[in-house]
Each structure stands twice: as C-alpha cells, then as structure tokens.
Amino acid sequence: MLKIGNITLEVPFFQAPLSGYSDYAMRTIAREFGAPLVFAGVMLAKSVVHPKVFNKPAFQPGDDEHPIGAQLLGENAEIMAKAAKVVQKAGFDLIDLNFACPAPKVVRRKRGGFLLNQPDKAIEIYKAVKESVDCPVTIKLRTSFDSKSYDNFWKLCSGVVAEKVDALTVHPRSVCQRFAGLADWQFLSEVKKQFPSTIIFGSGDLFSADTINNNIKKTGVDGALIARGAIGNPWIFSQLRKGDVFLPPTLEQQGRVILKHFSLVCKLYEHEKAVRYFRKFASAYCKLHPMRKNAQKATLAAKTVEEFQAAIQQWYGNEKP
Numbered sequence: 309m310l311k312i313g314n315i316t317l318e319v320p321f322f323q324a325p326l327s328g329y330s331d332y333a334m335r336t337i338a339r340e341f342g343a344p345l346v347f348a349g350v351m352l353a354k355s356v357v358h359p360k361v362f363n364k365p366a367f368q369p370g371d372d373e374h375p376i377g378a379q380l381l382g383e384n385a386e387i388m389a390k391a392a393k394v395v396q397k398a399g400f401d402l403i404d405l406n407f408a409c410p411a412p413k414v415v416r417r418k419r420g421g422f423l424l425n426q427p428d429k430a431i432e433i434y435k436a437v438k439e440s441v442d443c444p445v446t447i448k449l450r451t452s453f454d455s456k457s458y459d460n461f462w463k464l465c466s467g468v469v470a471e472k473v474d475a476l477t478v479h480p481r482s483v484c485q486r487f488a489g490l491a492d493w494q495f496l497s498e499v500k501k502q503f504p505s506t507i508i509f510g511s512g513d514l515f516s517a518d519t520i521n522n523n524i525k526k527t528g529v530d531g532a533l534i535a536r537g538a539i540g541n542p543w544i545f546s547q548l549r550k551g552d553v554f555l556p557p558t559l560e561q562q563g564r565v566i567l568k569h570f571s572l573v574c575k576l577y578e579h580e581k582a583v584r585y586f587r588k589f590a591s592a593y594c595k596l597h598p599m600r601k602n603a604q605k606a607t608l609a610a611k612t613v614e615e616f617q618a619a620i621q622q623w624y625g626n627e628k629p
C-alpha cells in the first residue's frame with residue numbers, strides 16, 4: 309500500500325501522463341489491466357481556465373476512473389492556481405505540475421522543463437497551487453536543464469519538500485537531452501537518499517516488468533510511472549501485479565483488447581477521426597504480433613471502422629492468414 313496524500317494505492321506503478329495518448333479510452337484499458345492510478349495528458353493552465361478548451365475528451369475524467377490525476381503546465385502561479393481549482397472541480401483527484409516537458413515550443417514560453425532554470429518560480433507555482441486546492445499536489449521534473457549543473461534541481465526539490473509536496477516524479481534525463489541516451493536511474497537513488505520521507509517516483513525507459521521491479525529495488529524509490537511501455541502493452545500492468553506467473557497474452561486475447569480499446573475510441577471521436585487517431589495505438593499493439601510488419605500494414609491500411617475491425621479479426625482472430 310502506498311499513500312499519496314489522501315489517495316491510497318495498492319501497487320506502486322501507474323500510467324504516466326501521455327499527451328496525445330492518455331485519453332479516457334487508454335486510461336480505461338490501463339485501469340482494467342491493473343493500473344491503480346492513471347493520468348490524463350498535460351493540460352495548459354491557460355486553456356484549462358477557458359471552459360471551451362477544457363471540454364476536449366482527452367481531458368474529461370470519467371465517473372468510473374478514480375483516482376485520476378491531472379497534470380498542469382504553465383509559468384504563471386496565479387493562472388496555475390486557478391487551473392488547479394478548475395480541474396479539481398471537474399473531478400480530478402490529484403494534480404501534478406509539469407516541470408519536465410522538453411518540447412521546444414514549451415521551453416521557449418518558459419514553461420515545463422524551462423522551470424528547472426528557475427527553481428524559485430517553480431516553488432512559487434507549487435505553493436500557489438497547493439494553497440488553492442485540497443487534493444494531493446505532486447511534481448514531475450527532470451534532473452537538470454542542460455546537464456551542466458544539478459544545483460537548480462536540488463534547490464527546486466528542497467523547496468517543495470520543505471512545503472510538504474505529496475510526491476516527486478523524476479525522469480532522470482536533462483531537458484536538453486529530451487529522449488536521447490539512457491535514463492540515469494542511479495540518480496534516483498541519490499534523490500531518495502536526500503529526501504527519504506518524501507514519496508519519490510521514477511520514470512524513464514520502463515518497457516518491461518523486470519526493469520521496473522529491478523529499478524525500484526535498486527534505487528529505493530517508492531514507485532514508477534509507466535509511459536511508452538504502456539502504449540500498446542497494457543499487459544505490463546497485469547504482469548507487474550502477477551509477478552512471475554504471468555502468461556503472455558495469446559493473439560486472440562490481444563485482438564479482443566485492441567477491439568475494446570478501439571471501440572472506446574469510437575465513442576470519443578467521430579468515426580473517420582477515430583480510425584486515423586487509433587493508428588498509432590494499433591501500430592504499437594502490433595509490436596507483440598509474431599508477424600508484426602504484416603499486421604501493422606493491414607491495420608494501418610484500414611480507412612473505416614469496419615475495415616479496421618476486419619483487419620484485427622483477420623490477424624488476431626481464429627481465421628489468421
């Protein structure tokens with residue numbers, strides 16, 4: 309059992325915020341496979357305070373998906389605090405602040421990972437948000453802006469730990485590194501050593517249950533956020549829950565999950581869009597197929613809901629070619 313503020317979780321691994329992916333459909337599948345907490349993709353605070361923008365399906369929490377986290381991005385403490393109130397009112401149970409995003413358009417606007425250059429500003433944002441809501445507030449950050457110095461990282465963490473942050477998630481790469489190189493999980497041991505009483509989660513290069521278990525054990529962190537490793541592979545959650553006795557899904561089981569995920573997507577989006585939007589998920593799911601390239605080709609060629617369903621039936625059903 310793990311507690312993040314007033315939220316109790318049975319197991320310490322969750323589905324990470326994933327812009328463009330972690331909508332209601334993906335979150336539902338992740339929960340069904342055992343993720344005890346899921347996150348919507350990052351939301352721009354400035355847009356959240358604008359009711360029309362906030363209506364996007366990706367950002368709406370369903371009644372059946374508690375606990376669910378929202379993640380906010382912004383550089384203005386007052387707007388971030390207002391946005392936090394809006395998302396809590398909308399039904400989110402936890403608010404995470406993004407001080408990690410390396411996207412150039414975000415960094416240029418002094419948001420996300422840029423705030424690793426401005427620890428005082430980041431701490432001010434955290435305090436404003438914490439005061440404005442009565443749910444847990446957590447922070448996701450990288451280890452530095454450009455790997456030249458880690459001073460700002462320690463300053464930022466010490467500042468929010470002093471203000472009783474509910475948890476810190478660290479993706480151990482620099483902002484400038486984006487996704488290059490390997491995540492430096494050794495750094496996570498140091499973070500946990502420095503802040504033994506704070507809940508620390510790790511994120512980065514988590515593609516298998518073994519890696520996740522080993523990294524948690526080796527570093528002493530409290531848990532992990534699963535990001536790319538959960539796209540097209542919700543079985544990662546059941547494998548983590550079941551441990552050694554996990555049996556990989558059969559093709560029929562994979563096909564059923566793909567069709568279920570797709571049908572949830574079809575409820576969220578107009579059908580032509582749903583087929584286009586689902587291609588990236590289908591492509592990821594197909595990685596588990598023994599004839600991956602052919603399965604990908606067939607599913608990506610589908611232009612309508614019926615064609616997509618037929619392709620899955622053909623490659624995952626009983627009448628495989």
Ligand SMILES: Cc1cc2nc3c(=O)[nH]c(=O)nc-3n(C[C@H](O)[C@H](O)[C@H](O)COP(=O)(O)O)c2cc1C
Nearest residue numbers: 324325326327349350448479511512513514535536
């Ligand atoms: C497509 C995609 C979207 C992402 N969206 C977000 C996001 O909205 N908020 C966030 O904090 N991190 C986001 N991330 C970063 C992940 O949450 C995670 O920290 C990162 O991918 C490292 O974990 P991994 O190597 O196991 O994927 C995103 C990553 C990817 C690949």
